[in-house]
Amino acid sequence: MALKVTALAGGVGGAKLAHGLARILPQESLTVIVNTGDDFTHLGLSISPDVDTVVYTLAELSDQERGWGRGNESFHALDVVRQLGGESWFRLGDLDLGLHLQRTTLLRRGIPLSEVTQAFCEAWNVPAAILPMTDDLVRTIVETPEGDLPFQEYFVARGCEPRVRGFRFEGLANAAAAPGVYASLEEADIVIICPSNPWVSIDPILGIKGVRERLVEKKVIAVSPIIAGKAVKGPAAAMYANLGIEPSALAVAAHYQGILEAIVIDRTDAALREEIERLGIQVFLSETIMKSIEDRIRLAEEVIDFAGMESGL
Amino acid sequence: MALKVTALAGGVGGAKLAHGLARILPQESLTVIVNTGDDFTHLGLSISPDVDTVVYTLAELSDQERGWGRGNESFHALDVVRQLGGESWFRLGDLDLGLHLQRTTLLRRGIPLSEVTQAFCEAWNVPAAILPMTDDLVRTIVETPEGDLPFQEYFVARGCEPRVRGFRFEGLANAAAAPGVYASLEEADIVIICPSNPWVSIDPILGIKGVRERLVEKKVIAVSPIIAGKAVKGPAAAMYANLGIEPSALAVAAHYQGILEAIVIDRTDAALREEIERLGIQVFLSETIMKSIEDRIRLAEEVIDFAGMESGL
Numbered sequence: 001m002a003l004k005v006t007a008l009a010g011g012v013g014g015a016k017l018a019h020g021l022a023r024i025l026p027q028e029s030l031t032v033i034v035n036t037g038d039d040f041t042h043l044g045l046s047i048s049p050d051v052d053t054v055v056y057t058l059a060e061l062s063d064q065e066r067g068w069g070r071g072n073e074s075f076h077a078l079d080v081v082r083q084l085g086g087e088s089w090f091r092l093g094d095l096d097l098g099l100h101l102q103r104t105t106l107l108r109r110g111i112p113l114s115e116v117t118q119a120f121c122e123a124w125n126v127p128a129a130i131l132p133m134t135d136d137l138v139r140t141i142v143e144t145p146e147g148d149l150p151f152q153e154y155f156v157a158r159g160c161e162p163r164v165r166g167f168r169f170e171g172l173a174n175a176a177a178a179p180g181v182y183a184s185l186e187e188a189d190i191v192i193i194c195p196s197n198p199w200v201s202i203d204p205i206l207g208i209k210g211v212r213e214r215l216v217e218k219k220v221i222a223v224s225p226i227i228a229g230k231a232v233k234g235p236a237a238a239m240y241a242n243l244g245i246e247p248s249a250l251a252v253a254a255h256y257q258g259i260l261e262a263i264v265i266d267r268t269d270a271a272l273r274e275e276i277e278r279l280g281i282q283v284f285l286s287e288t289i290m291k292s293i294e295d296r297i298r299l300a301e302e303v304i305d306f307a308g309m310e311s312g313l
Numbered sequence: 314m315a316l317k318v319t320a321l322a323g324g325v326g327g328a329k330l331a332h333g334l335a336r337i338l339p340q341e342s343l344t345v346i347v348n349t350g351d352d353f354t355h356l357g358l359s360i361s362p363d364v365d366t367v368v369y370t371l372a373e374l375s376d377q378e379r380g381w382g383r384g385n386e387s388f389h390a391l392d393v394v395r396q397l398g399g400e401s402w403f404r405l406g407d408l409d410l411g412l413h414l415q416r417t418t419l420l421r422r423g424i425p426l427s428e429v430t431q432a433f434c435e436a437w438n439v440p441a442a443i444l445p446m447t448d449d450l451v452r453t454i455v456e457t458p459e460g461d462l463p464f465q466e467y468f469v470a471r472g473c474e475p476r477v478r479g480f481r482f483e484g485l486a487n488a489a490a491a492p493g494v495y496a497s498l499e500e501a502d503i504v505i506i507c508p509s510n511p512w513v514s515i516d517p518i519l520g521i522k523g524v525r526e527r528l529v530e531k532k533v534i535a536v537s538p539i540i541a542g543k544a545v546k547g548p549a550a551a552m553y554a555n556l557g558i559e560p561s562a563l564a565v566a567a568h569y570q571g572i573l574e575a576i577v578i579d580r581t582d583a584a585l586r587e588e589i590e591r592l593g594i595q596v597f598l599s600e601t602i603m604k605s606i607e608d609r610i611r612l613a614e615e616v617i618d619f620a621g622m623e624s625g626l
Binding site (some may be wrong): 043081087 | 356389391392393394395399400418539
């Protein structure tokens with residue numbers, strides 16, 4: 001029987017490793033469970049940023065430079081929205097709009113997000129199963145001194161500028177795992193937590209009823225999204241500081257303590273090895289920055305290898 | 314005081330004459346009241362085909378070859394909708410989508426169509442007031458042996474192929490004239506019925522409560538959209554045949570009898586003059602096919618002149 005791998009992923013970083021995994025595993029081997037906490041409605045469209053990033057990346061339709069959205073993208077529709085005085089802070093490209101229009105249409109007909117995602121994956125020959133964590137509505141809310149902000153508004157419109165007091169995931173407590181989520185976790189030989197933000201992208205998945213319990217039973221290996229803590233730049237750095245999190249691979253490991261068997265950290269973080277091991281978590285060192293498709297494939301192979309498995313391809 | 318002209322228009326043909334009028338009249342002189350019976354919701358978007366055609370044409374953003382939609386248009390979003398198995402029969406271009414997204418967003422916030430249209434006209438410096446006939450929902454339904462079809466589905470998706478038994482305008486009886494419609498009719502020195510389809514594009518406007526009564530008081534001049542009856546080709550021809558209408562300038566004049574003072578018909582239809590005059594309607598002959606912008610301007614000038622007025626520019 002083929003190896004069964006279930007990956008948990010948020011957006012860009014997670015999608016890169018999932019892409020590497022998709023390239024080295026047979027189609028029936030890989031399931032990617034994706035965060036939907038960032039989903040929102042914008043210009044009347046139902047947008048699932050993380051699901052879309054994973055779908056585009058695995059379908060090899062994503063933009064290689066920007067890291068989000070589709071390659072060869074144009075922004076004609078958005079230009080008109082802007083001319084007409086509308087909101088243009090969320091960079092919706094024309095190709096991307098086509099997906100949002102069709103998804104919104106199907107969701108309004110009552111088709112759940114998981115089925116819509118499956119249909120899109122089939123249309124684009126995505127070589128893995130991509131499951132939104134839930135078909136229910138979960139909303140990541142950022143608590144700031146200016147009041148609550150929906151995640152995308154905090155992250156994209158405001159560039160993580162307002163001070164973060166905390167996050168909450170509205171609807172998460174009552175959200176049911178999407179069909180296939182439990183089965184994929186139960187059947188998995190390895191669960192890989194991709195290098196996505198543990199606090200905002202992976203936590204919502206772990207918060208879905210029944211997910212954490214199933215992980216405890218499994219061989220779970222994470223790849224740290226934080227490399228050489230002080231090098232964390234951009235919006236995420238401010239967020240970590242606001243939350244009192246020391247951004248480091250150690251903080252990532254500690255955050256996942258209790259479910260994690262092993263973590264892959266960057267060689268530049270080798271000094272953290274002992275401290276992480278003291279948490280009862282095995283440490284593997286590698287180059288975890290994925291600049292090229294070759295990096296994605298190599299890291300994916302290493303993760304499977306570290307977990308003591310063979311990809312089977 | 315400047316001449317006040319109110320034009321009634323449907324889509325492409327009506328928009329052409331309205332464009333000619335906009336070019337020869339001062340901005341404050343021209344109001345165009347536009348049919349909204351063809352409005353529909355598609356892919357979750359609120360689409361107003363006739364209003365958009367008039368706005369694009371008067372903003373000089375419309376496509377010159379196709380006759381509908383915007384010039385320099387691309388169809389990237391629609392290509393994706395098609396790839397994903399969605400409905401792509403209504404040719405929504407990317408630029409056009411931008412307008413529909415913004416309109417749909419504003420309508421959902423409770424802003425009426427007339428205000429949305431005014432805002433768009435301001436953004437694009439449209440040199441006239443464009444008023445949808447109503448802010449209420451009116452739906453042109455085509456009755457066919459296959460059952461009822463929304464107008465755009467009959468016209469675009471089915472290419473007028475199903476046999477037409479009749480039309481009805483759902484919601485028309487209770488639709489209120491949009492703000493400005495009554496005032497523009499009352500203040501008008503001339504009302505021009507543009508060369509749009511009398512049965513499906515102009516009748517809904519005439520059916521708005523209070524419109525017909527105001528027209529009876531006015532100098533009303535129409536331009537026949539039907540030229541040399543036997544030359545009417547394409548979808549409209551089948552529709553007229555189905556409805557038992559002899560497609561001719563005479564049928565147009567007869568249809569408007571009671572509100573019309575004069576009609577402009579094509580020189581090729583000169584033979585119909587006497588019969589039309591017997592209806593008590595004055596006849597003017599001209600070249601009514603508008604191929605170029607010069608044709609639009611010339612015909613607009615003639616109509617103003619026939620009505621015994623001066624454009625004032």
